[in-house]
Amino acid sequence: MNPLIQPSENVFFEKQKKPSFNTFGESERGNFASASEIYNAIFKNAFHAMYIALANESIIQFNKKLYKMFSYSEEEMNTLKSDHLFDMEEVAYIDFLKKREEKGIAKAEITAIKKSGIRFPCRITSVAYESESGKKVSMNTVIDISDSLSARWNIS
Numbered sequence: 001m002n003p004l005i006q007p008s009e010n011v012f013f014e015k016q017k018k019p020s021f022n023t024f025g026e027s028e029r030g031n032f033a034s035a036s037e038i039y040n041a042i043f044k045n046a047f048h049a050m051y052i053a054l055a056n057e058s059i060i061q062f063n064k065k066l067y068k069m070f071s072y073s074e075e076e077m078n079t080l081k082s083d084h085l086f087d088m089e090e091v092a093y094i095d096f097l098k099k100r101e102e103k104g105i106a107k108a109e110i111t112a113i114k115k116s117g118i119r120f121p122c123r124i125t126s127v128a129y130e131s132e133s134g135k136k137v138s139m140n141t142v143i144d145i146s147d148s149l150s151a152r153w154n155i156s
Contacts, residue, residue, distance in 0.1 A: 048141045055136040057081040069144060071115040082140070087111040087119070096124065100138065104128045109145065120146045 043050060049066035051059050058081050067077040070085055086093050087110065096108035105127050112122040126140045 046141075048143050050139070050141050051082065052137055052139050053082045055138075057083050060137070066142065069114075069142065070112070076115070085112055085142075086124075087113060096126070100126050100128050112142065112144070120144060 043061070044063055046063055046065065049063065049069045051062035051066050053059050059077065062077055064074075067074055070077075072080070088094075090111050092108050093110045096106050096110060099108075100106035105125075107123065107125040109121060109123050111119050113119050121144075123143045123145050124140060126138050128136065128138045131137050
């Protein structure tokens with residue numbers, strides 16, 4: 001260790017307590033009463049389209065960005081499964097589902113399908129977990145990458 005830098009002189013070297021939902025005080029929590037309210041606020045206001053699905057791919061929760069990305073109404077989205085949104089026969093999608101099943105986490109670039117039938121490239125990330133009630137669920141984030149692919153390949 002450098003003799004000019006003593007651990008006691010620099011807070012970077014001191015052990016820091018990591019924040020968690022359970023350690024937030026009233027001032028940090030603001031108007032939120034519980035961790036679930038904080039989670040719901042983050043989910044609802046996320047920068048990207050997100051959804052939670054059961055093991056059978058039934059969508060049980062989604063944010064506004066998801067149904068807008070796919071051009072569905074909120075009511076229509078409530079009736080869909082995630083396999084309505086993606087090309088289920090695409091090798092990349094099949095591999096994505098297999099990887100998530102094996103490792104509990106996966107990401108891929110796959111083809112998404114809007115309500116109108118228009119297909120577009122997207123990046124999907126997914127984490128599988130067991131809910132408090134014991135159900136297998138996955139949390140998924142979807143990003144439309146059409147513009148970045150066009151810019152990368154200079155396609156108009």
